[in-house]
Amino acid sequence: MLQTAGLSLEQAPPISIPFKYFFTASLLFIVASLLLVMQGSDLVTSRWSPTAIGLTHLITTGFLAQVMTGAMMQLLPVLAGTPVSGVVIVNWIIHITLLAGTVMLVVGFLLPQHLMLILGAGALTTAFIILFTSTGIALLKSARQQSRARSLGIGWVSIIPTALLGCYLVASLSGFVHIDNLQPIITLHLSWGLLGWVGIVLFATILELVPMFYVTPTFSKVLKQWLLPVIFLCLIIFTISRYFSNEFLKNSLLLIVLAFFVIGLSVLINIYNRKRLIVDTTLLYIWTGIASLLIAAVVWLSAGSDLIVGGLLLGGVCMTIPIGIIYKVIPFLCWFHLQALQIKKRKLDYSAPSMKHFIQEKHAKYQYFFHLSALCLFFVALLISSKLMILVGVLFTCSSLYLFKNILYAYIAYHEEQNILCS
Amino acid sequence: MENISKPMSLDHRHCDEIFMELEQAVVRGEWHKTEMMAGNFITAMTRHFQIEEQKLFPALEEKTSQANGPVRVMVMEHDQMRHLFNKLNDAIGQQSKETALGITETLLVTMQQHNMKEENILYPLADRFVSNLAEEIAQSFTESA
Numbered sequence: 001m002l003q004t005a006g007l008s009l010e011q012a013p014p015i016s017i018p019f020k021y022f023f024t025a026s027l028l029f030i031v032a033s034l035l036l037v038m039q040g041s042d043l044v045t046s047r048w049s050p051t052a053i054g055l056t057h058l059i060t061t062g063f064l065a066q067v068m069t070g071a072m073m074q075l076l077p078v079l080a081g082t083p084v085s086g087v088v089i090v091n092w093i094i095h096i097t098l099l100a101g102t103v104m105l106v107v108g109f110l111l112p113q114h115l116m117l118i119l120g121a122g123a124l125t126t127a128f129i130i131l132f133t134s135t136g137i138a139l140l141k142s143a144r145q146q147s148r149a150r151s152l153g154i155g156w157v158s159i160i161p162t163a164l165l166g167c168y169l170v171a172s173l174s175g176f177v178h179i180d181n182l183q184p185i186i187t188l189h190l191s192w193g194l195l196g197w198v199g200i201v202l203f204a205t206i207l208e209l210v211p212m213f214y215v216t217p218t219f220s221k222v223l224k225q226w227l228l229p230v231i232f233l234c235l236i237i238f239t240i241s242r243y244f245s246n247e248f249l250k251n252s253l254l255l256i257v258l259a260f261f262v263i264g265l266s267v268l269i270n271i272y273n274r275k276r277l278i279v280d281t282t283l284l285y286i287w288t289g290i291a292s293l294l295i296a297a298v299v300w301l302s303a304g305s306d307l308i309v310g311g312l313l314l315g316g317v318c319m320t321i322p323i324g325i326i327y328k329v330i331p332f333l334c335w336f337h338l339q340a341l342q343i344k345k346r347k348l349d350y351s352a353p354s355m356k357h358f359i360q361e362k363h364a365k366y367q368y369f370f371h372l373s374a375l376c377l378f379f380v381a382l383l384i385s386s387k388l389m390i391l392v393g394v395l396f397t398c399s400s401l402y403l404f405k406n407i408l409y410a411y412i413a414y415h416e417e418q419n420i421l422c423s
Numbered sequence: 424m425e426n427i428s429k430p431m432s433l434d435h436r437h438c439d440e441i442f443m444e445l446e447q448a449v450v451r452g453e454w455h456k457t458e459m460m461a462g463n464f465i466t467a468m469t470r471h472f473q474i475e476e477q478k479l480f481p482a483l484e485e486k487t488s489q490a491n492g493p494v495r496v497m498v499m500e501h502d503q504m505r506h507l508f509n510k511l512n513d514a515i516g517q518q519s520k521e522t523a524l525g526i527t528e529t530l531l532v533t534m535q536q537h538n539m540k541e542e543n544i545l546y547p548l549a550d551r552f553v554s555n556l557a558e559e560i561a562q563s564f565t566e567s568a
Contacts, residue, residue, distance in 0.1 A: 077540075212535040215439055275443045276531070278450065332532045339503050351510065354525030355532065 013073050013087040015337045019411055020091075021070030022326050024099055026404040028062035029319065033396035040389030044382060047307055054109040059314050060198060061124055062102040067322035068201055069094060069131060071329060072152070075208065082138045090134045097127035114174040121170040125163045132156050151204035151228035158196030158232065161239070165189035184242050195256050196235050198318060200228050203263050206286070206321065210267060213328050214283065216274040223266055231259050254301075261297040264290045281364035285324030288372060292316020307382055315375055323371070323403060327364050330407065331355035334414040341421050350421055358410040367402035370395050425557040427479065428546040430564050431471075435538045438467045442534070446527045454518050461515055465508045472501045474563050482553040483545070493545060500537045504530065 032055055036043075042051035073091060077083045084090055105120030107113065135156060139149050165188055172179045179185060211218050218224075234252040241249030267290050271283070296312035299305070338352040374395035381388035445460035480494045507530045514523040549556070 212539055213532065215443065215531070215535070275439065277443075277447060280528075328532070332529075332536070335529055336533070339506075340499075343499060343502075354522070355529045356525040 013083060013091065015333050015414070017073055017087065017091045018070040018329065018333060019407070020095055021066045021073075022330065022407050023404070023411075024095065025063045025066035025070075025322070025326075026400060026407055028058055028066065028099075028102065029400035029403060030397065032058040032063065033393055033400045035393075036396055037390055037393030040381075040393050041386035043307070043389060044386035047310065050109045050112060054106045056310075056314060057102060057105050057109070059318050060193060061098070061105065064198060064202075064318045064322060065098055065102075065127075066095075067326060068205065069098070071205060071322075071325055072135065072201075074329060074333070075152070075205065076135065076138055076149075082141045084134045084138045086134075090130065094127050094131050094134075097123045097130070101125075101127055108170075112173075117170045118174055121163075121167045125167055128159045128163050132159060150225060151200060151207070154229055154232045155197060155200030155202075155204050158192050158200055158235070162189060162193040162197050165192065188239055188242060191238060191253070192235060194313060195260070196232065198313075199260060200231060202317070202321060203260070203267075204228055205325070206267060207263075209325065209328070210270060210286070214271055214274045215276040216270040219266060219270060223263065227259050227263060231256050234259070257297050257300055260293060264293040264297070268294075281361060281368050282324040282327045284365075284368050285320050285327070285371075288375070289317050289321035289324070292320065292375075305382070308379065311378055311382065315378055320371065320375070323367070326403070326407070327359050330410050331358040334358040334410055334417075338414070338417050338421065341418065345421055347421055352417060353413075358413050359406055360409075363402070363406050363409070367399055367406065370399040370402060374399055425561055426554065427549040427557050427560055428542065430561050431475075431479075431546050432538075432542050434467075434471050434564060435542070438464065438471060438534075441467055442527075442531065446524075446531075449515075449520060449523045449527060452520060454515065457515055457523070461511060465512075468504065468508070472505075474560060476501065478556060478560060478563065479549060479553070482556055483549055486552050493540075497537070497541065497545065500533065504533055504537070507533065 035051065035055055035058065039051040042049040043055070046052065069091075073084060073087065101120050101123030103120070104116045104123060108116030108118075108120050136153070139153055165185055168177070168179075169182065169185055169189060171177045172182060172185075207219050207224050210216055234256045237249050237252040238256070240246070241252060268287070271286070292312045293316070296309050296316070299312065300309050332355055335352055335355050335358070342350050342352065374392050377388060377395060378392045381392050441460060441464045445457060445464050448454075448457040448460050476498060480498065484492070484494045507526055511523060511526045511530065514526055
């Protein structure tokens with residue numbers, strides 16, 4: 001007999017799980033936007049201001065981590081044929097610890113409050129360890145798909161050095177350990193977090209989703225299976241170079257930037273060569289995100305402003321691409337779960353509405369308008385006047401409220417249909 | 424040596440090509456062409472489903488111990504797509520562009536995630552465990568072409 005134990009092609013997990021992650025992500029996006037309204041001008045004065053560090057964590061461990069965890073829970077059964085065991089309870093713990101950790105860490109930076117920093121770092125590390133272990137076990141159970149999911153897996157491995165370095169920094173800020181020079185540790189924490197975890201996980205997901213959603217040619221094996229692991233390897237070399245102060249090995253960072261540039265360009269070329277000519281709003285979010293990545297790489301290579309690079313990566317990539325993913329994933333999951341329920345209830349006369357019913361195109365477009373305006377104005381504010389940051393914050397608040405409203409609309413529409421089916 | 428993955432995956436791409444033409448015809452409001460392309464698309468998809476449901480899946484299921492295994496999920500998704508074919512035909516009959524595009528969007532994502540699961544997981548398993556079917560499956564595509 002063929003061993004298929006653990007192999008499930010069902011669209012796991014229950015729909016409440018991705019909704020929970022996406023709702024929380026949109027709420028954290030609202031909080032980040034309001035912080036920008038209130039203290040945005042601090043960003044221009046120093047990139048190490050409590051506002052800058054708080055915002056960075058709201059976007060990465062807050063917004064992005066919630067979206068990517070929700071999306072990965074859906075992607076695992078499709079990629080590897082193995083959902084996470086005990087998916088409901090595991091996700092409940094991950095969700096709560098991720099949220100509590102982010103809130104405490106951000107409050108700890110803003111006040112500043114050492115106890116909050118320690119509790120926040122502890123909660124986030126716990127969340128990442130559970131997430132890493134549960135998905136790792138699911139991937140190991142996979143019959144043959146480790147190679148396809150390799151990039152996604154190593155992206156999540158990168159969260160471990162990021163979290164450990166973060167804890168080390170928090171321990172230093174709280175006076176538990178003494179570090180003479182924090183800068184190299186901060187650089188490594190940022191490199192593993194932004195280039196390792198965010199970069200690899202986000203692009204491993206994009207390389208899987210783009211051919212599926214936009215019917216593009218598939219990406220080359222070298223790009224899909226090797227380039228992201230090469231970035232991971234370069235990060236290890238970069239870490240060693242910092243330890244030994246080896247200038248030659250520090251060039252590994254240049255290789256990483258070039259690798260991301262190649263990946264970004266390949267995604268754009270692939271989308272250009274897509275077979276499906278329709279341009280929906282999700283594609284606009286992906287285009288904007290990739291364009292931001294490419295501009296960030298060029299600015300970094302030409303030794304431009306760190307603030308502009310950071311803004312492009314955090315605002316342009318981290319806060320933009322996931323919105324495109326949310327708007328593709330939610331309507332499909334609503335439709336798919338209603339179909340499954342219809343079969344379960346044997347209601348043959350029921351007809352589920354199409355995906356467009358759950359997230360209406362015009363509303364996704366309205367949000368894109370606010371989002372793009374906020375991004376453009378952000379760079380104008382960096383170059384011209386920090387006072388404009390208030391307006392940037394207002395525009396991001398509109399974008400985030402629209403995202404929350406659109407997710408809420410989909411949630412209500414799903415439950416209305418579910419009630420019809422169960423009546 | 425012939426395998427199962429290659430002809431089955433190529434047939435997915437073939438169905439995708441017809442689907443793209445169909446959707447583009449809906450966008451342009453070319454209803455006569457839409458009707459023709461919908462006919463071609465549904466014929467191609469139905470042939471693909473038949474090869475899977477009548478040849479590949481029973482052989483795979485015989486090798487698995489689980490009654491409600493992956494194969495059952497794939498068959499359920501085939502039924503969901505058949506349901507969408509009917510709804511698409513109705514929308515085309517009414518020449519309702521908005522409804523038809525809502526259905527093609529839903530059909531596309533359903534199809535793509537379904538194909539991904541088959542190509543990533545099911546076909547490689549078929550290559551390993553029921554490779555004796557490879558020639559028969561390749562022949563089925565040639566005969567019905």
